[in-house]
Amino acid sequence: MTVSTFSSAVHITPTVIKTFYLHSKRKARKLKDHDDGEEALDNIFFDEAFHIVKAFILLGTKNTVESLQAFTNTHVPAPFWAAVAPVRIPLLSCNRAADALIEWFGPQDLNLIVGGEKWWQVRGLDGIDAEWIAEKEHLRDEDFSRGKKLSDEEKNILKMEQLETVMLYVHGGGYFWGSINTHRYQIIRYAREMRGRAFAVNYRKAPQYPWPCPLQDILAAYLYLVDPPPDALHKAIHPSKIVFAGDSAGGGLALTVLTILRDLGMPLPAGAVLISPWVDLTHSFPSIMSNTATDIIPPHGFLSKPSVLWPIDLINDDGRVVRTQTNPPPKPGHADILWPEEGRKNESAQRWPRNAEEQANAGEAGNWESSDQLGSNEKPKSQEEMMAVDRGKDDVETTIGRGPESPTGIPDPDDIDFWQPKPPKVFMNNPLDVPLELRSQIQLYATTEQLSHPLVSPILQGSLGNLCPLYILTGDGEVLRDEVMYLAHRAAHPGEYPVREGVIRDGWRQKDNLERFTKPTKVHLQAFDGMCHVLTVFTFTESAKYAYRSIAEFAKHVTQHSPEHLERNPFPELHRPSSHTSPLDHDNYKSQTADSKKDKHKEALPSTNQAPTQSEHSGEMSDLKVYKENEMVVSDEFAQHDIPDVLMIRERVDIHGHTRPMEPKDQIAALRLKPSEIGIIKEGPLYKWLLGQKEWDQQFRRSAENALKKRRKQEAKAQLMLEHAREQGLLMEGESGHIPPRPSAKRSGSTATGVSGRATKGAIQEDRRWGPLDLADERPPPTAIAGRRDTPEALALIKKSIYHTAPATHKTVPKMKTWDSIRAAFDPHDDPFRPPQQSVSEQQVRSGIRQMHGMRVWESLLSYFMRKSSIKAVDGTRHAGDALMKTGGKIASIVTPDSGEK
Structure with a gap:
C-alpha cells in the first residue's frame, strides 16, 4: 500500500485511540501522585498531534521514497482567505545560480567531489516551482494591472509589492520529501504575523536530485528576488528587505546558501530564521542517541521500502557495514584511515597538490589515483594501532586538534587531524576494535563520502562568522538539539569553537574563510522545553x-x-523604542505588568479601554502579551550591557512560551565536544541505522528482488528509446548527419515566469544548458536521475529532453515514431503529444480528489486543535477572573476564543 490519505488514516487511527487512552492513564496517575509538574504532553491536543506526526513519518519509512514524495508533493489549493500566486523561476535565474556554485567549488572540487559541473544542472521542469504568499486582508483593493490583461494570481503579485518584509521560505522534509504544499499553512501564518509576503520555493529533492541540486535551486530563488528576469512581475527586492527562513533540512539549506553568498562577496539578506536546522549529516552529536523517544523522527532514521529508485544496493548480502579491509588511505574525498603507517605518509604527501594551480591541474587531469591497492595483503589494524603516533613517541590526545603544517603547504604527516576517520570509516567506541567500514549509502541527500563536506554538513564550515543576524530555534527533546546548540555558539563565538583541522586541509576555501571571516555573527538562540523537531508544526501550542x-x-x-541600526542591535527584544508595528506602548505595558513578572504563569493581560472587536484574534493578543513579557526579561538580563556588545541571546522557553536565561555554556554537554569528535560517523548512530536497515532488508526482501527486475526492464526501454531517437534524426553538438527540416528544431530563449511557465513545444532551449545525454565525461552520484536509465522517472526525463524541451547541446528535435506514440497513448504515465510527468521529487502531482487529500485533513486537524486549545485557555482565564472578582480583583480584559485561522 502506498502513502495516501486512506492508508494514512488506517495507520494513524489506532495511534489516536491509543494516545487518548494512555494520556488519560498518565493524567490519572499524576493526579493520584499529586504530581504538579507540567510537561508539554499534558496538553491532550499536543499529545495527539505529536503521535499523529510521528506515526505518519513512520508510515513513510514503510513505503517507497517515490510514494512519500508523491503524497507530500500533491498540489493542494490554498485557503480562500490567503493570496497565493504560483510562479516559475526561469532557467535564466537557475543558470546564474549555477555560475555562482561553479565559482565557489572551483575545477578541483567540481571534478573530485561533486562529480562534474553538468549533471546537477539537468532538470525536468523549465525552471523551479514557487509561490508568492500573503494575507488577502493585507492587500489594498486596487487595480495594478495598468491596462494589461492579467490573471487574479498575477494581480495579487502586483498588489503584494506594497508589503515591505519578504520571507524566502525553504521547507523541510529530510532533503527528500515535503513541498510548498505541506508547509503552506505555516508560511501563511508567518505572512500574517509579520504583515508581509512570503516566497516559498519547491526545490528539487534527493535522491533523484541529490546535493548540490537543492543548493542551486535555493540560490536561484534568491537571485530571482533580488535580480528578477525581464518578464518577472515583481520589482527587484533589495536584500535588506529579505529574511531567509527554513525548518529542518530547509534550515540547513538556508544556512549553507548564506555561507555561499558570504564567500562570493554577494549581498546577504537582512537575517535568517533557522528552525531545528539539520546541519550535521554524520550524526556525530550525543542527542542523536539520547532524544529518540522524545522526537518525531523514526528511531532508525529515514529508511524506505525498496523500489527501483532507492536504495541503490537493493540487495547487499556481503554486508552493508563490514570490518575495514584495508589500511591505506584511498583517493582524496574518500579518506578513511585514522593514521597511516610509516612509508605511506610521504607517498600521500607527494600526491597532495601543493598550490591552487596544481590543485586545478590535478583535478582536470584526474591525477589523484586511489591507493587502495597499497598494502592490500596487510592485516587491518585496530583503531588504536591506526592512531598510534610513532609507537609511543607522542601522545595521541596531545595531537588531536593540533594541526601543524609544513612551510610547503603540504599537510604535515604527523598531524592526526589530517588522517582522522572520514566516511566511510567509522569511529569505534573501543579503540582496540578494527574500525567498521560502510558499504551502503546511509543518507539520501549525499553519498557517504560527501557527508563531511561543509556544504553538506554546514556545522563543518571553516567559519560561521560574518553572516547576517540569525534567530535559531530548537526543541529540547529533538534528536538534532545538540548540533543546533553547537551551531549557534560556533556562529556567535568563532574563536571558542574552531572546526577540526582536517576540514581546513580538505578544502582551500575553508582555510581561506577561517582567516577572512572572524567577525562574530549576532545570534538569538532559543531551546523550547518539551518540544520535538520543528515545533512550529504544532501551531496550536503556546510554545x-x-x-x-x-x-x-x-x-x-x-x-x-537601517543596516547601521542593525549593526548596533539586530535583536528586536533590545530595541528601544519598541517596534512601531506593536500596538502596545512598551513603557506603559512594563509598568502594568511589573508585578506579574514575579510569577509568569499568572495571567495579567494589558488593560484596554474597550473589549476586542470581533475581527481581532485573542490568540494574537495573547501571543503579543507573552512576547512583551519575554522582551522585558531580555531587557533586564542585558541592562548593564552596551547593546553593540551583545553578540548572543541564549534562552530557554517553557511550555507556556515564557523565557528564562540559558544555563552557562560549560553546563551544556554539546559544547564540551572536541573539534576532532564532530563530523565523523560514530559507532552508536551507525548501529542505530543498521539495526533498522537489517529489519527492512529482511521484511522487504521480495520487494527488493522485484525492484531489481524492474530496473533491468527500464534499462532495456531506455536503450530502445535512444535507438529510435537516433533513427529519427537525433543529433548532438559535435555530431554530423542529416538534419530533417522540421519546425520543431527551432531554438528559444528562457521560458516565461508566469503562472503556466510552459515552454514552446519541441523547442531547443538556449537557457537549458545540459541534458541527460550530455554527461559522458561526468560522474554523477549513483542516485542522480540525470545519470540513470533504470527508473521510470529517468526515462521521462530523457524523453522530455529529446522530444519536447531539448537542451542547447541538441541540434535536432526528432519526431516520435508512430509505434512509440501508440504505446504512449496506452500508458497511464505517458502521453503521445505532451511531455511526460516529471519526477515527483520536482513536479507537483495534480490530484482529482483535492478536498480529501491528507494535507487538507491535517490543516483541518490543526484548526480544530487551535480552536479547542484557545477555548480551553479562555475557560481558564474566565475561572481565574471569577475568582479575582470574588476577592475584589478586576479582570484586565476580556479574551475571545481564537479560531486559529480564518
Missing part, C-alpha cells in the same frame, strides 16, 4: 504561538531598520 510571534518580530525588525 509555537510565541515562536511565530517572535519570528515575525525578528523579520520585521531586521527588514525595517
